[in-house]
Amino acid sequence: MHKFANPTRFLKLAAAVFPWAAGLTIALFAAGLVMALVFSPDDYQQGSTVRIMYLHVPAAWMALFTYTVLAASGAASLIWKHPLADVAGKAAAPIGAMFTALALVTGMLWGEPMWGTWWVWDARLTSVLVLFFLYLGYMAVWDAIDNRATAGKAAAILAVVGFINVPIIKFSVDWWNTLHQPASVFRMDGPTIDASMLWPLGLMFGAFNAYFVTVLIWRIRAELQARRVRALEDLLVRQTERESAV
Amino acid sequence: MTGVFDMGVYAPYVWGSYGIGVLLLAGLAYQSWRRARITAARLAALEAKAPHRRRRRETGDGS
Known part of the structure; x- marks a missing residue:
């Protein structure tokens, strides 16, 4: 793992992975959407609203997964001071915030017809809203502090401390009485969803993962380039100052 | 196809x-794609301005 913390080596690896990730994103979304919207059956209780699950559940899983990436990069940044760790965290945060927003909005659109309400302050919904604010806070720290080393450290600490929310979200449906249903896919006794619904869900989950890798590579590239731009700009300014002083 | 997209x-x-x-x-x-493109273009323009910063041995093709 450590050797990929070198930006040059990472960019080489990313260039090899990128076409596969982008291709898989398109193929899996195409297959997943057709399965989700055309071939999967309506639920006998929930009717067509069950199709919201194929967006809502992968978005929620990815919101948690991305935060885990954020916390891991925060830890790597604080412990080993990997040059790429800060960059990876900064690049991942907006993707995670978007996944969380999507999970929240699709959840509201599912909740209104099925529960009769857009929102309740139960443990699952509230902890996911807190996750959204953690993402926003992480991004705000990067924006608010001019010194990049200080900003990176503060953001990394926030990411690591905020990780406590991830198991709380995962187990909130077991620890408290929530309006939100408990897990039906990742269970000790296996999934309780029929294969006709598990397939589109699996395809969409794969699509969301491939999307994450694709967009993360774009964002890491942009961040690394932006850092080199800043370094070169500083160099040019210093050079101009030296020349005018002579 | 009637009814396929009927929710x-x-x-x-x-x-x-x-x-x-x-x-x-x-x-x-x-x-994200646009930002990567914009920063790549900005970097290329700056590197052209500060060519002495390039490490020619590492770029291989000397470009």
Whole structure:
């Protein structure tokens, strides 16, 4: 793992992975959407609203997964001071915030017809809203502090401390009485969803993962380039100052 | 094909979810792609201005 913390080596690896990730994103979304919207059956209780699950559940899983990436990069940044760790965290945060927003909005659109309400302050919904604010806070720290080393450290600490929310979200449906249903896919006794619904869900989950890798590579590239731009700009300014002083 | 995309009374909720999903996913992907392109162009312009910074041995083709 450590050797990929070198930006040059990472960019080489990313260039090899990128076409596969982008291709898989398109193929899996195409297959997943057709399965989700055309071939999967309506639920006998929930009717067509069950199709919201194929967006809502992968978005929620990815919101948690991305935060885990954020916390891991925060830890790597604080412990080993990997040059790429800060960059990876900064690049991942907006993707995670978007996944969380999507999970929240699709959840509201599912909740209104099925529960009769857009929102309740139960443990699952509230902890996911807190996750959204953690993402926003992480991004705000990067924006608010001019010194990049200080900003990176503060953001990394926030990411690591905020990780406590991830198991709380995962187990909130077991620890408290929530309006939100408990897990039906990742269970000790296996999934309780029929294969006709598990397939589109699996395809969409794969699509969301491939999307994450694709967009993360774009964002890491942009961040690394932006850092080199800043370094070169500083160099040019210093050079101009030296020349005018002579 | 009749009825395949018929979501019945729940159509606004289902299509609303997928509409927002496409907007958010495509929007962030586009913004990320565009930012990578803009920073690449800016970097190329700056490197042309400060050529002495390039390490020719490492670039291989000398470009």
